[in-house]
Structure formats: C-alpha cells, structure tokens
Amino acid sequence: MSASHTRLTPATAALLLAPPLLWAGNAVVGRLMQGSIPPVTFNFVRWLLAGLMLLPLAAWVLRRDSGLWPQWRRFALLGLLGVGMYNALQYLALRTSTPINVTLVAASLPVWMLLLGRLLYGVPVTRRAAAGALLSLAGVATVLARGSLSQLLQVQLVPGDAWMLLATLTWAWYSWLLARPPEGGYPPRIRADWAAFLLAQIAFGLCWSGAMTGVEWLNLPASTDARGPVAWGWPLALALAYVAIGPSLVAYRCWGLGVSRVGPTVASFFNNLTPLFAALMSATLLGEPPRLYHAAGFALIVGGILVSSRR
Structure with missing residues (x-):
C-alpha cells in the first residue's frame, strides 16, 4: 500500500501534530530571546548543538x-538555504514582527512553491492552483496589512514581515531542491538515513x-551593557536546548515519518496548524493575543491551499 493511501491513524496524527507545535514554539522562543542574543548568532548556535547531537x-x-563529497555543491546549497538562511531570517523577522504574523506568512509556502516551480522547473500551474494561490496571497496581504485596507494600499510593512517573506521564498527553493534531486539522485545510503541526510546539510550550513x-558581530552596535551582546544564563541555555532538540531534531524526524505514512498532501494540512499553535502560545506567554485579521488571513490561506490541492 502506497503512502498516499495509508489511513490516518491516531498515532500518525500525533506524529504530524508534533512538528507544527514545535515550530510554533520555535517562533515564540525566538521572540522571547530578542535582546538576549543576536538572531544570526542564535541560529548558528542552534544548529551547532543539533549537529553535535547528530554526530x-x-x-x-x-x-x-x-x-x-561528489555532491558537495548540492548539499552546500541545501545547507545555505535550510540551515544558514531560513531560520536566521525568521529570527531576524521576530525582532519587529510577532510569532503569529511570522507563522502566517510562512503558511503561504505552497504559493511560492507554485511560482518557483513554474519559473525554475517549468512546472505548469493549473487554474485551480492559480485560484488557490490568489486566495492564499489575499490571506498573506490581510496579515501584512493588519486588516487595514488603507495600510495595504500604502504598503506599510514592518521589516520583520519582509524578512519572513524572504525566508519563505528561501524555504520554497530549498523544498524544490529536495523534490528535484540531482541527476542520479541523492546517495541512497544518505537519503535513507534521516540523521545522515540532516547532518550533511548542517555540516555545510554551519560554514x-x-x-x-x-x-x-562586525556590525553589532556598541553596547554599554557589561554583559555584552549575549546574555548568557539559564533562560538562554534552555531556549537553545529547546530549539536545537525540538524544532530541529524531533520535528524533522516526526515529519519524515508522518509524510512517509500518509504522503505530503495530507501532511501539508497539519503544517498549517502552526499559526494556530503560535497564536495560542503568544497569547499565553507573550501577552500578544490574536486579532480578527489573523483569523481572516488564516482562513484565506488554508482556503487557498484546499482549493489548489483538491483533485
């Protein structure tokens, strides 16, 4: 029985619920750590710890x-996009944007997958997919405009929203590189071992x-704080442990197992629970309750994905 026809069991549903929960936590923790560690440094230490645990x-x-090593260029590109850029841009976005906004913008990933697939690989875009893309883009626009048409017309984005759009484009390209392996495919032994495949990317991504x-660090502003740019202590240590283990290793493993059981189409709907989890966590931990425009944006994004993925 193929993965796409496997019944969604409670155990598989639990596997697919874990990643969006952990990824939402990553956005909230990234927001909490603003001011405690520079965002790109936070990303570097996160993946350094994850790589050490995979060794x-x-x-x-x-x-x-x-x-x-015969495919080092491809893995270097995967490492640049998936390890070096995506989460660094996300942590940078969280300086001025909220976890809810960041995860909602990231939920537009299928739209950018369609556009990059057409531009880079010549994959045709069907009318249904185009309609779904327009709905999802309307959802992203609703979030970026904070529900205000006048603000949308004036194109007033906070820097974090722009950073997250760039991050989502980066992840779309990364996803296409995974879906379209090089000629001859990835080495079978590496592709079959999730830890080896991830460590190969981390090794280049850390560079x-x-x-x-x-x-x-060369461009950090002069600080009068005696502690320096990094506030070492238990809060930061716990945050680094969480992002290195949960969103990096546990989520990656659970996602791979879940997708292998039910296929990427079903799994993608679980991925779009991330903004909902982020909204709940933000309201509880950060005192940033969701607004009505967040609900409207989420409905449009998910509606677009449902329209584009229906057979």
Missing part, C-alpha cells in the same frame, strides 16, 4: 567514502551560518 548517529556521512555570524 553519534551519523558521523560516518562526513567520511570521504560516504558518497557525500555559511558561521560566516554570517561573523558579519553580524
């Missing part, structure tokens, strides 16, 4: 005979992220 499981992938962190 006992998949260190073999870094050996010369693992099959990784990119480390360089970006260096640039960030």
Whole structure:
C-alpha cells in the first residue's frame, strides 16, 4: 500500500501534530530571546548543538567514502538555504514582527512553491492552483496589512514581515531542491538515513551560518551593557536546548515519518496548524493575543491551499 493511501491513524496524527507545535514554539522562543542574543548568532548556535547531537548517529556521512563529497555543491546549497538562511531570517523577522504574523506568512509556502516551480522547473500551474494561490496571497496581504485596507494600499510593512517573506521564498527553493534531486539522485545510503541526510546539510550550513555570524558581530552596535551582546544564563541555555532538540531534531524526524505514512498532501494540512499553535502560545506567554485579521488571513490561506490541492 502506497503512502498516499495509508489511513490516518491516531498515532500518525500525533506524529504530524508534533512538528507544527514545535515550530510554533520555535517562533515564540525566538521572540522571547530578542535582546538576549543576536538572531544570526542564535541560529548558528542552534544548529551547532543539533549537529553535535547528530554526530553519534551519523558521523560516518562526513567520511570521504560516504558518497557525500561528489555532491558537495548540492548539499552546500541545501545547507545555505535550510540551515544558514531560513531560520536566521525568521529570527531576524521576530525582532519587529510577532510569532503569529511570522507563522502566517510562512503558511503561504505552497504559493511560492507554485511560482518557483513554474519559473525554475517549468512546472505548469493549473487554474485551480492559480485560484488557490490568489486566495492564499489575499490571506498573506490581510496579515501584512493588519486588516487595514488603507495600510495595504500604502504598503506599510514592518521589516520583520519582509524578512519572513524572504525566508519563505528561501524555504520554497530549498523544498524544490529536495523534490528535484540531482541527476542520479541523492546517495541512497544518505537519503535513507534521516540523521545522515540532516547532518550533511548542517555540516555545510554551519560554514555559511558561521560566516554570517561573523558579519553580524562586525556590525553589532556598541553596547554599554557589561554583559555584552549575549546574555548568557539559564533562560538562554534552555531556549537553545529547546530549539536545537525540538524544532530541529524531533520535528524533522516526526515529519519524515508522518509524510512517509500518509504522503505530503495530507501532511501539508497539519503544517498549517502552526499559526494556530503560535497564536495560542503568544497569547499565553507573550501577552500578544490574536486579532480578527489573523483569523481572516488564516482562513484565506488554508482556503487557498484546499482549493489548489483538491483533485
């Protein structure tokens, strides 16, 4: 029985609920840590810790005979987009935007997948998919305009919204690179081992992220705070432990297992629960309750995805 015809069991539903819950927590924690650590540095330390935890499981992938190095350019690009850029841009977005806004903008991913698929790979866009894309874009516009038509007409975006749009485009390209492997495919042994496949990306991603962190530190404003740019302590340590283990390792593993059981179409609907979880967490932890325009935007985004994915 193929994955796309596998019945959605309670166990599989639990697997697919864990990633959006953890990813929503990532946005909230990223917001909480603003002012405690520079955003690009936060991303670098997150993936450094995740990579160290993966070493006992998949260190073999870094050996010369693992099959990784003939495709190092592809993995370097995956590492740049998925590890080096996406979450760094998200943490940067959370400086001026809210977790609800950030996760709602990220929920427009299928729209950008359609556009990049057409531009980069010549994948045709059906009328139904185009209609769904327009609905989802209307949802994103509703969120970015804070529900105000006058603000939408004046195109007044906070910097964080623009950063998150760029992050979502980055993730769309990353997703297409996964869906369209290089000629001959990814090395079978690496592709079959989730830990090895992720560690291969992290290894290159840390090089990119480390360089970006260096640039960030060179451009940090002069601080009069004796503690410096990073407020080391238990809050930051717990935040780093969470983002390194939960959104990075646990969510990745649960998502892979869930998609293998029910297929990417069904799984994508679970992914769009992330803004709802982010809204609940924000109201509880940050005192940032959701607004009516958040609900309207979410309804339009999900409606667009439902329209475009119906057979």
